[in-house]
Amino acid sequence: MVGMPENAALSVGDLVELDLTGIAHGGVGVARHEGRVVFVADAIPGERVRARITEARKKSFARAATVEVLDPSEDRRPHIWPEAGLERDPAERPGGAEFGHIALPRQRALKAEVLTDALRRFGGLGTDALRDLGGGVLQVESLPGDAEAEAPGLDGTTHTSAPGLGYRTRVRLHVDPETGEVGPYAARSRRVIRTASLPLAVEEIGWIAPLDEAISEAEAVDLVSPSADDPRMLVSYPGERRRAGADDPVRESVGGREFLVRAGGFWQVHREAPVTLFEAVRDAILELAGSDRFDPGAANLDLYGGAGLLAAAVAEAAGPGLRITTVESDPGATDDAAENLADLVGALTVTARVDRHLAELRAAAAPVRERLRRGTVVLDPPRSGAGGEVCAGLGEVAPANIVYVACDPVALARDTATLRELGYTPVSLRALDLFPHTHHFETLAVFLRD
Known part of the structure; x- marks a missing residue:
């Protein structure tokens, strides 16, 4: 000292x-x-x-x-x-x-260490199981284009810069309640910090970011740059009952397929994340189908389904005979999912909390329960994970397969331990670097019922 x-x-x-x-x-x-x-x-x-x-x-x-x-x-x-x-x-x-001072390969190695440690400490997985899941060593995959990313300059032009920049299509800034100045919070604080740039944001957000302005009486500013629509600046004020942009539909393009989403709703922030997750889930379903574990006509579920991105991925793998129900608590997102999945005859969208929907399914008639047991569940829960109650509900519904998309390694590890106790074995895992220069990343794990 x-x-x-x-x-x-x-x-x-x-x-x-x-x-x-x-x-x-x-x-x-x-x-x-x-x-x-x-x-x-x-x-x-x-x-x-x-x-x-x-x-x-x-x-x-x-x-x-x-x-x-x-x-x-x-x-x-x-x-x-x-x-x-x-x-x-x-x-x-x-x-x-928080990782902006670290070379990208080391960032990904550190994230892999965190994932490995979490699965060992909280998931109960030993060295052999971890080696099998990772095909030898768990690695965090980079997304296409990060090395060639461009970031907005202060004069509104773009410049080629360090790898992993210029990828965020959604950025939230905050407003100082006294001065009206706009900026991000300081680390582990609610103090607004003025900045001259947003190096992780895509060019279009750099155009509209009010970094040198004051916005009186506002609470937050969300900057949104849809891939197939004009950028938006959404201003939130204290006491508003509906979030800004909740009624503002925008278009997102994913591998040539268009999705309708709310500007103020949830969508993956990395410009390549939607197509990366779409393809990762599609490939996981194809692998299950290749081993005769996937039944397109069963009661398949897409939990925390949002605007239907992952349900559409399942459909691309399964073909026109797919039956799938997507469950989401946000009514606006459910409406968008209904629009986005309208061409799938066997798709149903439900507005409900996932835990309550699973409780209803547990009380279903025997034929429905049997179809659920033959089904596959895709779930993409919030950062806190599915949690004990939802995992217990899954254990009672007992689908044949679970494809789990996780944005927090510790939450995934805890849910892994619970699912293992309920008779599920993790058989594959992919970690994806959807958030370069931060500690966050996404993981896709596949579980099979024993």
Whole structure:
């Protein structure tokens, strides 16, 4: 510790020298100070850094932010977002690009470490099972085009830049309640930070982003750049009962197929994510069909179905004889799914909470239950995962196969443990880097009923 007596307690503002030994879920490095775990932002495992303590309320761990790198990793790069670099005070750095100082191959290796650790610790999977799932070693796949991405310049033009930039088609900014200034939040804070650029955003968002403006009385600004429609700026105000853009339909193109979605609704943010997930789910269904495990005429389900993207992927693999019900709690998304799946005779869209729909299915008549047991479930839950109640419902409905799209590795691992207890075995897994320069990524896992 710099300037403090040996064995002194850590306090906010203290400077400490730390050796980074690992990575934790959430994109922070792991170090120890006198036996106490310290989670360190803006560092890379293997580095020695000087860091400022930012949180020390818990006896078991503290949080810190790097202010100086004493022994840098060979994978350290100048931060892709100048405002998030070490030159700024940690409290002045915008959040949302916590891996922006790390070379992309190392970013993906760190994400693979987090996934492997989560599946081992929370999913109960041993070395052999993990090796079989990953075909040897779990890897995180990059998406097409990241290396050639362009990012908006400050003058509105574009420039070829570091790999993995210029991919976000949806960006949320916040408004300072006192000044009206618009920008992202600081990391682990609700403090609005002014920035001159949005390097992860596509060019069209750079055109309309109000980074140098003040918007009085607003709460948030959502910037949306649909692949087959004009960009939108959606302004939210306190007390509004409907989210901005809820009634604004826009068009998205996925592999030549057009989808209707709400500008203010959910859609994957990486420009290549919709087609990547579409193809990943389609290929998983084709593989199940190739082993005679997929029955297109069974009671197949698409849970947390959104606008119907993944149900359409199942349909492309299964052909015209498919029967599938897509379940989504957002009425607007269900309406969009009905439109997007209108050409599928066997598709049904239902507005309902997934747990409640599964409860209804558990009480269905015997012939329906049998069709459910022959079916395949695709589910794409929120970041918190499916959870115990939904997994228990799946266990009672007992579909033959589950294709699980996860955006959080720990949630996936916990649900994996639950599904294994319910008689499901994970047989394949793909990790996809849908969020370069952040700690987030997507995972697709296939489970078979024993």
